Amino acid sequence: MILQLTIISKLLNNTISLLLSGYVAFVLSVMATFFYGGQTLELWAYLLIIFLLLCMHHYLSIRVKFDVDLILFITETGFSSSQSLDKATEELDQALIGLKLIPLAKVGRSWQLRLKGCLKLFKLQILLLILQYLILIVFIGFLCNQ
Numbered sequence: 001m002i003l004q005l006t007i008i009s010k011l012l013n014n015t016i017s018l019l020l021s022g023y024v025a026f027v028l029s030v031m032a033t034f035f036y037g038g039q040t041l042e043l044w045a046y047l048l049i050i051f052l053l054l055c056m057h058h059y060l061s062i063r064v065k066f067d068v069d070l071i072l073f074i075t076e077t078g079f080s081s082s083q084s085l086d087k088a089t090e091e092l093d094q095a096l097i098g099l100k101l102i103p104l105a106k107v108g109r110s111w112q113l114r115l116k117g118c119l120k121l122f123k124l125q126i127l128l129l130i131l132q133y134l135i136l137i138v139f140i141g142f143l144c145n146q
Contacts, residue, residue: 001085001111002075008115009071012064012122018129019061025132026054032139036146046139053132060125067118085111 029050033043074088089111096102 004115005071005075005111008118009068009075012068012071012118015061015064015068015122015125018125019057022054022057022061022129022132025129025136026050029132029136029139032136032143036143046135050132050135053128053135057125057128057132060121060128064118064121064125067121071118 030047033047036043070092074085074092077088090108093102093107097104097107
């Protein structure tokens, strides 16, 4: 299980690269609006959409990075037996509950479910990045047809 946690944490650590790419898409989108010129309702709607997508992307990146740090903490403490991992997981859950970072309903989940949730957030982040670039491409296509 420790090896699986380590592998997932290494994969999820790419969240920073995805976030930086999202910022590149945002900057390119804003630059494209400067070339468009004028102040139309469509332009303001476009700016609002790309800003909201960036905010959601940034939030997901924070969540994924937090998960990575928690997984790394668990793996770096050197738990070798499942009993030690179970105890560490229980302590982690209690700490997260005390800080109101997880609801009571999520306490006691297996690491398989936790990792599945982490990967789901990571895939959602990738989807948001793709959406950011698709919107940029559509907007540039719109500018070229003008």
